[in-house]
Amino acid sequence: MRRGEVKERLIAAARYPGQEVDALAQLVQSLRPTAAELAAGEHARLQELLTLLEADVEVRRGLSAYLGRLLNGVGFHRTLTDAGLANGGFWTELRQRVGYKVLPPQPDPRTSDHVLVNVFFREQDAKWVAELPDALCLRLLQLLELDTVGPAAEHRANELLFAAQVLGLRIAGMAFEPDVLRMVPEQEHLRNPFLLLAEDLDEHILLMRAAGTGAPSDHLLGLLAQCRAVIDQAYGNARDHGMGMRVNQTLMRMQRLLERLEVVLAILAEAERAPAVAQVTLLKQLVKYSAGSTNVSGYLNASTQVMAREVMGHTGRKGEHYITTTRSEYGAMFRSALGGGALVALACLLKALASKADVSPFGHAVLYSLNYAWAFIGIYLLHLTLATKQPAMTASTIAAALDQGRTSADPVGYSALADLVARVWRSQFVAFVGNVLMAFPVAMVIGLGWNALFGPELLHHKAPKLLSELDPLRSLAVPHAALAGVFLFLSGLIAGSVANNTIHLRIPQRIEAHPVLKLVLSEARRKRLAGFYERHASGIISNFWFAVFMGSVGVVGGFFGLPLDIRHITFAAGNLALGMVGVGPSISGWTIAICVLGIGLIGLFNFLVSFGLSLVLALRSRGLGIRTVVPMLRAILVHFRQAPLQFFFPPRG
Numbered sequence: 001m002r003r004g005e006v007k008e009r010l011i012a013a014a015r016y017p018g019q020e021v022d023a024l025a026q027l028v029q030s031l032r033p034t035a036a037e038l039a040a041g042e043h044a045r046l047q048e049l050l051t052l053l054e055a056d057v058e059v060r061r062g063l064s065a066y067l068g069r070l071l072n073g074v075g076f077h078r079t080l081t082d083a084g085l086a087n088g089g090f091w092t093e094l095r096q097r098v099g100y101k102v103l104p105p106q107p108d109p110r111t112s113d114h115v116l117v118n119v120f121f122r123e124q125d126a127k128w129v130a131e132l133p134d135a136l137c138l139r140l141l142q143l144l145e146l147d148t149v150g151p152a153a154e155h156r157a158n159e160l161l162f163a164a165q166v167l168g169l170r171i172a173g174m175a176f177e178p179d180v181l182r183m184v185p186e187q188e189h190l191r192n193p194f195l196l197l198a199e200d201l202d203e204h205i206l207l208m209r210a211a212g213t214g215a216p217s218d219h220l221l222g223l224l225a226q227c228r229a230v231i232d233q234a235y236g237n238a239r240d241h242g243m244g245m246r247v248n249q250t251l252m253r254m255q256r257l258l259e260r261l262e263v264v265l266a267i268l269a270e271a272e273r274a275p276a277v278a279q280v281t282l283l284k285q286l287v288k289y290s291a292g293s294t295n296v297s298g299y300l301n302a303s304t305q306v307m308a309r310e311v312m313g314h315t316g317r318k319g320e321h322y323i324t325t326t327r328s329e330y331g332a333m334f335r336s337a338l339g340g341g342a343l344v345a346l347a348c349l350l351k352a353l354a355s356k357a358d359v360s361p362f363g364h365a366v367l368y369s370l371n372y373a374w375a376f377i378g379i380y381l382l383h384l385t386l387a388t389k390q391p392a393m394t395a396s397t398i399a400a401a402l403d404q405g406r407t408s409a410d411p412v413g414y415s416a417l418a419d420l421v422a423r424v425w426r427s428q429f430v431a432f433v434g435n436v437l438m439a440f441p442v443a444m445v446i447g448l449g450w451n452a453l454f455g456p457e458l459l460h461h462k463a464p465k466l467l468s469e470l471d472p473l474r475s476l477a478v479p480h481a482a483l484a485g486v487f488l489f490l491s492g493l494i495a496g497s498v499a500n501n502t503i504h505l506r507i508p509q510r511i512e513a514h515p516v517l518k519l520v521l522s523e524a525r526r527k528r529l530a531g532f533y534e535r536h537a538s539g540i541i542s543n544f545w546f547a548v549f550m551g552s553v554g555v556v557g558g559f560f561g562l563p564l565d566i567r568h569i570t571f572a573a574g575n576l577a578l579g580m581v582g583v584g585p586s587i588s589g590w591t592i593a594i595c596v597l598g599i600g601l602i603g604l605f606n607f608l609v610s611f612g613l614s615l616v617l618a619l620r621s622r623g624l625g626i627r628t629v630v631p632m633l634r635a636i637l638v639h640f641r642q643a644p645l646q647f648f649f650p651p652r653g
Contacts, residue, residue, distance in 0.1 A: 005030045006048050014062030019069040021118045028119050038128050046136050053143045064144045072152060076112035077163040079286050080260055081170070083113065084293035090249050093299065101294040116290035126291035130284050137280040146279070153275060156282070160268050161205050167261040171227070172198035174254050179247040183234035193226035201261075208268065215269045224262060231255055242504020260289075301620075323420070324427045330650045333427055337434025339384035341570055344435065345442035347375035348574035349450065352462050361555045369551030376543035381536070387431040387570055388488055388606040417632055418639035425647045432603050435570040443574035447581035456582070463582025466575045467591060469567070470598035477567050481602040484566040485609025487549040492614055495542035508534040569603035 009023075009030040016023035031045045053060045085093075104121060107113035120129065146152075174180065175194035181187065200220050231251055235243075263285055271278035292298070324330045354367040379386050447459055472478055502508065508530035511517065517526055550566050557564025576595050580587055619628060640647060 006045055007052055010049060010052055010063065011059060013066055014059040016066050019066075021070065021115050023066065024070060024115070025119045025121075032122070032125070033128050038124070038131075041131065043132060043136060046132060046140070050136065050139055050143065053140075060143055064146070067144060067146070070115065073155060074110055074112050074115065075159060076156075076282075076286060077159045077166070078107075079112045079116065079289055080160075080163040080264060081166045083116075083289040084295075085253060085256060090245055093249075094296070097294055097296050097299055101296065104294075112286055113290065116286060120287045120291050123291055123295050126288040129287045129291075132284075134277065134280055137283075138276050141276055141279060153271075156279070157208075157268070157271065160264050160271075160282075161208060164201065164261060164264045164268070165205055167257050167264065168198050168201040171254055171257045171261065174250055174257075175227075175230075177250060179244065180234065180250055180254075183237050183241055183243075183247060183251075184230055187230055187233075193223050193230060197223040197227055215272065216265045220265075224258065227258055228255075231258075240503070242500045242502070244501070244504045247504075323423050324430070324650065325423055327650045327652075330426070330430055333385060334430045334434045336383060336385040337387065337431045338438040339382065340379045340386045340431075341435040341438030341440075341573070342442045343375050343378055343382075343384065344386070344570045345439045345446060345574045345577070347371055348439075348443050348571055348578055349446050352458060352466075352578060355462070356458065361558060365552040365555040367551075368554075369548045372547035372550045373544050376547050377540055380539045380543050385431050385434065387428070387435040387603065388485070388568065388610060415635060415639070418635040419646075421632075421636050422639060422643075422646045423650075426649060428607060429648050432569060436573040436599070436603075439570050439573040440577045443577035444581060447578045451581065459578055459582035461582075463579045466579035466582070467587075467595055469565075470572055470576060470579075470595040470602075472598040472601045473594065475598075476563055476565070477572075477598045478601055478605055480565045480567040481569075481605035482609045483553065483564065484550065484568050484602075485606050486613065487546055487553075487566065488606065488610035489613040490549065491542045491546035492610070493617075494545050495538040498538040498541050502534060502537055507537075567602045567606075569599060569606055572599045572602050 006027075009027045013023040013027045031049060033042065033045060037044070053063070084097075104117050105113075107117065120126075172194045175187075175192065187193075197220075200217075200223055204216060204220055231254055234247075234251055267278050267282050267285070270281060324333050350371045351368060354364065354371055357363065357367060359367065376386065378384075451459060469475055469480075470477055511533055512523075512526045512530040514526070517529075521529070550568070554565045576592075576599065579595075580592070583591075615629075643651070645651075
């Protein structure tokens, strides 16, 4: 801060003859703390302002007169009821927040929104204003002689009462929207606490207008608590009813409206006991709501956390099937991975054939995607295993265990979690081994058979490219493997989202009761069709989109001039076999060794990226920070030192 800046801006505001906000904005700019001052909790600038006001009566009176011209009679109820609360869905409010961040609105000059938008226009303003000591703020109000009684106080009370009434009506209306009642069908009656809240609030406001009492009754406070409980109940029912983005936004908006109603009622009650304190609280809340209306990251976190938890929850329930515990489960995983490797080997040859087709780049993307799709969906429907599909599924299971163990600061408290990670790791290890051990020889046999039947031209021409793509030193094999991990993560999200929507939209029940299907299918067949959709829709759809991602990324990259492609460990093993068949006996041992190294690195990055992204999202969906992983890593390290073989093979018994 430039020396004397507060004094200079203070004198300018005190001598300002008009009632525009510019002078106040300049004064607040001189009071706004730096990041270091904010972190240290320093209030030297406000202290300097108070000292200057105490020392100069003329300046004090001038600033008081200016603020009187600027603020007296200004309506502020819209800030309490509307600021940061777009009347729409997720995308509507997101667009509004981004738009306001780039180009702030200019509300009616006779409203508090106009003053706040032009004075407290930075998001961090809400933080430093909220941290200002009440004692200093009260001293400032006293020096400026801002009225706490009389017409100004009556105006503030009327604005607060009107805001409370509007908030109550909005909350009650939203509580009876169909999407909300679907989440809590037991609340669809005349004794709904939201309906009772609106009625009790009207009586409370009438009492305040007539008698001037401000303290809300115990019954009114109890109804507020009941309304909060209903919202919590709606979120708790998400496992059984699913959770759509629209209803999530509605419930979140109801929570925010309830919080504001409680703040307004508290200020009204405080105004009766300590008017000046209530005035300070009101000013801080107005700044908080206005400055927070451009906060994009906080809004995204709050809006998507519940949806992420539901999606990851459905994903995690599927992921439990990919974690082996006993030796029999370990053996079953190995056998299913062998089957998955066999299908992938065939898909490798079909992709080589598709690459020779005389079609457009878009046609190649379609052919590649369909080739991946039949392989992935076939593996899924035949209950086989494709390596790296598990991490996106199992990360949510690990996050749930971490959520249960986060109260323990001792790594021993995470012993169960460490055992779970060991089971996930060895399950992934055996899937890798099974896929590779089958994909390589099957692809070798298929390649030799193709050469015998149709000649060696196809594989001979494809071999240099197939082998060079596996070289981690002279190709982009590792980045392409990481990109495949991203697509694996996205496919896991799609699976969870489809499962969530299947429940929330009641699709199986709608299939079973479809009036047209009733004309052509018996009840038993409709039930089987609905059951098939309920069990397999998420898996089929997510695998299809994973195939589209994998098959089209190279074409999309070529369109934009980017070297984009994917590498998957199982396909890499099959391609190595086809490349060796194409080159023949002349292939060098170094080439084979470097390709084997590439396959190992491809599998590692497939796993690390897909699992890492899924774990971060799973942690975030449970409100857990990255620091929470530290005790987990310690426990895993202890477990690995004690029983390293358990990370690769199941223990006896």
